[in-house]
Amino acid sequence: MEKYDVCIIGGGPAGYAAAMRAVDFRKKVLLIEKERIGGAGIHNGALSSKTWWELSREAYALRMLCESTHLPTPQHDYQTLKSEVDKAVSTRRELLEHHMHNLNLNSQGDYFHFVRGLGKVVKDRIVSVHTVDGEDIEIEADNIILATGSRPRKLDHIPIDEETILTSDGIENLKEFPKSMVIVGAGVIGCEFATIFSNFGQTRVHIIDKGQRILPFEDEDVVQIIEKNLESKGVLVHRNSQLVEMKVENGLVVYTLEYDNGSKEVFHVEKALVSVGRVPNYENLISAQVKVDIDHRGIIDDLTQTSIPNIFAIGDITADIALVNVGELEGRYAVEKMFGNPVKPLLYENISTIMFLAPEVAGVGLNEVKARDMGISYKVVCLDYSCISRAIAMRNTTGFIKIIVSNDEEMRILGMRVIGEHASSSIEAVALLISMGKGIEELAELIHPHPSIIEGIQECVRMLLNKSMLKPGVLRQSMRCACFVDGELKNVEFN
Known part of the structure; x- marks a missing residue:
């Protein structure tokens, strides 16, 4: 029976990230994937849907241009667009496969191993694999990582056929x-x-x-x-x-x-x-005699570690946040927990998110809804895109930047929301400060490139410090300052 330091079941974003981190530690790792490498992070999920979104944005911009110039509006062929999506998916999958298949050549050691098939935990340290070639094998692993992801939730009263x-x-x-x-x-x-x-x-x-x-x-x-x-x-x-x-x-x-x-x-x-929503893929993954705690939301874990110390669960299969970047973070953390001391604890407070809507929405930390649900007293400032030079230059001033801080002298950053063009590129500095538990002073005098959307972040911070260039008392429709205290939101001007 072949023995490994770690066996990972599932080759999606979380499992792949865990495997690569194990290679960093020079550990012998086996990655098992039943279908396509990359999981829903590439196929039928993040990459494919976002490619559709990018194409749709271009189509909408062209449609608006045609309407404004009185030109015929083009009709788009679905199959032509789908071929572009397929190319994007193939490009990413082929990159991962090329990297995976040539990894040991660069690592100067026989660390990484890959099997295509179905994996099942039959004992605390034993995994059975039914390969795509029909072979049944068993392997031993000191550590096991479950990373089999999720699938779309179905409703019993709706006859889903994936055609109509x-x-x-x-x-x-x-x-x-x-x-x-x-x-x-x-x-x-x-x-x-x-x-x-x-x-x-x-x-x-x-x-x-x-x-x-x-x-x-x-x-x-x-x-x-x-x-x-x-x-x-x-x-x-x-x-x-x-x-x-x-x-x-x-x-x-x-x-x-x-x-x-x-x-x-x-x-x-x-x-x-x-x-x-989505549901975790854990059916037929663990034998009944292996007592891993599970509930309806997924496998229960304590910072990736399950009720069995050497078995870990990461990504969508757990009850944590179901995002690609979260799965990758958890995969890397689980391996560091096995073979070393993680430099930083696993935190979810500063996870950045993007909603690919019109316009795009980016966020990190708490929003106002969550802060109120938690009973947190907070200050909030909001700056409309109409006050930002880059947005004016782009001729698209739909959107705003909003920063939420603690309602005290420290004004520790709790969260941020940006809706509008370039939203996703506007949140990383704030995400870093949240992870560091810092206040807003670091952003107040930072020199941003001009013109840029992120200049709006600085103006928001200066609003909190009562030294903004544009004054909220004058531009009441474009600038908002408020405090949430004792269950009530009040508009204020901060001193």
Whole structure:
């Protein structure tokens, strides 16, 4: 029986990152993947959907240009666009495969090993593998990492066939742009696909929202901009609605909604996309005699370590945040925990996120919704993009920068939200300060390139210090200063 220092089941972002970190420690590592290397981080997930988003942005910009110059609006061929998405996916997958297959040549040692097949933990240190060639083998490993990811959640009362009623996994099955589509679920993934299809302008998009607004976990000022932009592209948001029934009749999706007032309404569309979250892949992963604690949310872990000390769980399979960057972070941390002392503790407070909407939304740390739920007293400043020279130069002033700090003299940074162009490139300095537990002074006099969106960060900080160049008392529609104290949000001017 072959023996390894660490065996990793799952070759997605988390598992791959863990394997590469184990190579750094010169450990003998086995990576097992049943299908395609890269997991949902590349296929049917982050990379593929974001490539669709990038293409849709360009299509929308072209559409707006044609309309403003009275030129014919182009129609986009779905299969041509899909081939571009496939190329992006293949480029990344081939890079990882080339790197993986040639790793030992550069490492000057026989550290990394890869098997394509299904892995299962049968004992605390034994993993059985059913390879794609039909061979059954067992290996021994001092440490085991579970990184088998997640899949789209399905609902029992919706007949998902991945042809007419789809999950995000079935998007690649489309042959052309549907004339109409309903999206079940108004969270991030649902809103991203609503953005993508409405950007192309060839699909009438409906989105079902149980509450009063989409993205219920996000701040209202962010949601207002996203909703306004979606509706300007013809997206119909079914607010305060409950899906009573969805079925396929004569090749069309027929769905019935019941509203809060008790009324019902029936709609007909070509396709449906069910986007109601994801569930962990842990079925048939662990034998019954291996007592790893699991609940409905995933494998229970304590900073990646399960109830069995030498078995670790990382990425979407756990109950933690299901993001590619989080999975990679957890993978690296788990290996460092095994073979060395991690330089820093595993923290989730400064994780940066991007929502690929219109416009894009980037965030780190707490937003106002979360801070209020936690009962935190905070100060908040918000600067509209109309006050930022770069946004004016881009002729796109939709958006704002918002910084949230503790309501004390220290003004420790709690979180930040940016919505607008270049949002994702605007948050890293703040993310670093959050991880360091620092206040805002470091940003106050930092010289940013001009003109740039990130100059708005400096102006926000100066607002907190009551020394901004533009004065909130004058530009009340573009600058906001407020405090949340004793359950009430009050507009103020900080001294």
